[in-house]
Amino acid sequence: MRLGDISVAYVELMARAVEESGARPQAVLAQYQLDDVKLASPDARISIPRFMRMGHACIEAFSIPWLGLDMGRLTSPPAMGLAGLLAQSAADIRSACRALTEYELLSSFNARGRSQFLLEKGRGVAQFYSISPYNEYNLFVVDSVLSGWNRFMQLLSGRHDLLARVEFEFSAPVYRERYSDIFQCEVHFGAERNAVVLHDWALDLPVQQRCASTYSALKQLADRELERVRLGLTFRELTERAIGPLLNGQTPTLEQVAQRLNMAPWTVRRRLTDEGCSFQQVLNDTRRDLAVSYVRDTSLTLGEIAYVLGFGSATAFQRAFKRWTGEAPGRFRERSGRAYISTASSTSSS
Known part of the structure; x- marks a missing residue:
């Protein structure tokens, strides 16, 4: 499960704000592989982590924290x-x-x-x-x-x-x-x-x-x-989206997730079974996928990620992460960070 994405219209808004400050955002846009063609595409989106990185890059490069x-x-x-x-x-x-x-x-x-x-x-x-x-x-x-x-x-x-x-x-x-x-x-x-x-x-x-x-x-x-967007999602994906917001400092229950889906708990369980999975499996997989995204794509500390995903401690989170990926989260982040910098550098020089 991804952390989310956002329309490139908000990137265009960011670029305009930079221009209003008297600076030129083209170098930052190029670093993130965004040009006029992509900004004009009605269906183009950018991941939430990349959008936040881009905003931070603009704030740092042009000294506009506001x-x-x-x-x-x-x-x-x-x-x-x-x-x-x-x-x-x-x-x-x-x-x-x-x-x-x-x-x-x-x-x-x-x-x-x-x-x-x-x-x-x-x-x-x-x-x-x-x-x-x-x-x-x-x-x-x-x-x-x-x-x-x-x-x-x-x-x-x-x-x-x-x-x-x-x-x-x-x-x-x-x-x-x-x-x-x-x-x-x-x-x-x-x-x-x-x-x-x-x-x-x-x-x-x-x-x-x-x-x-x-x-x-x-x-x-x-x-x-809106219906087209929702019809494109399996019930498992709908359940993942209901789980995500509930992970903030706690482990959500089937009853809580069912309430967000406006369904009875037994209905949620049955529909997941029809798709060949269980609620516990979806919950575990959602935490795993979000954990990988948070470690790889954000600057949150491991303790903060542990809290966001409902773990009792950073140690418990680190154990779970290594079980999921075979690698400690700190090492995973370091390796992913180097790969990201390498990709960004090659993009900006091309």
Whole structure:
């Protein structure tokens, strides 16, 4: 199971943010084998780890640690794909928020979870899933999502006062003063979630470019595309995707996974049996595949990976990893890292 992937539209947004800073991103794009042809492809995607590495490379090369905030400031409906265009034609802000989160899968998938829109005491909450622990490779991702949602609401409503507050899981970064330039509301760091909270009165505000007929046509198209994506997955793959977000610090049970799939536990067990596997086998294989991806493709420490995958200790994780791969995770990472650097170097010189 992969950690996830994302539309190249977000790479284009990253490149624009770099250009806005006065720098040229072409060398970094070339290093990751991305050119104008690939950026213009409607189906092209980049893996989440490569996207985070690219963001970190831009931050380091051009000294813009607030890159994610700049990406959010440049966000527009087309940059958010079909979900963004659907939201742009929605009747009101509530419907627009639902469109953005319900059709997120059309432009990105992350094994850690998915965004959601919910109501709390009358207020609307657009919540981005946790990708903790945070480091120099993934901080910009949360910045770009929440600031992008903020910009999107401004464009749709024509107003800058829809948000009551913004919440970030991580501690305030060194560029914390930049947040006041982006968000005209309270900004809370060290919160329990990543979210933008809208005033209760904001939900019924009309979308300036709303169009009922266009919304209906785009929704039909989005529903077909979403069904096409889901039909392309086996039930085992659907189960893996349900397991991924539940692995955060715990080992999920069949009952928990069944709840995420909106099914009875016995139904999940029967459908997996029909495909020749068991729940325990899928759980073990998912942990193994994610473990390999985390060790190979991220900068997380072994202790952090152990926690993310629900192991009781780093030692238990290391034993399991060696059993799975025949190699200690530290050695595996060192060897994979050399291979990655060699590939990137040959790409950039070609």
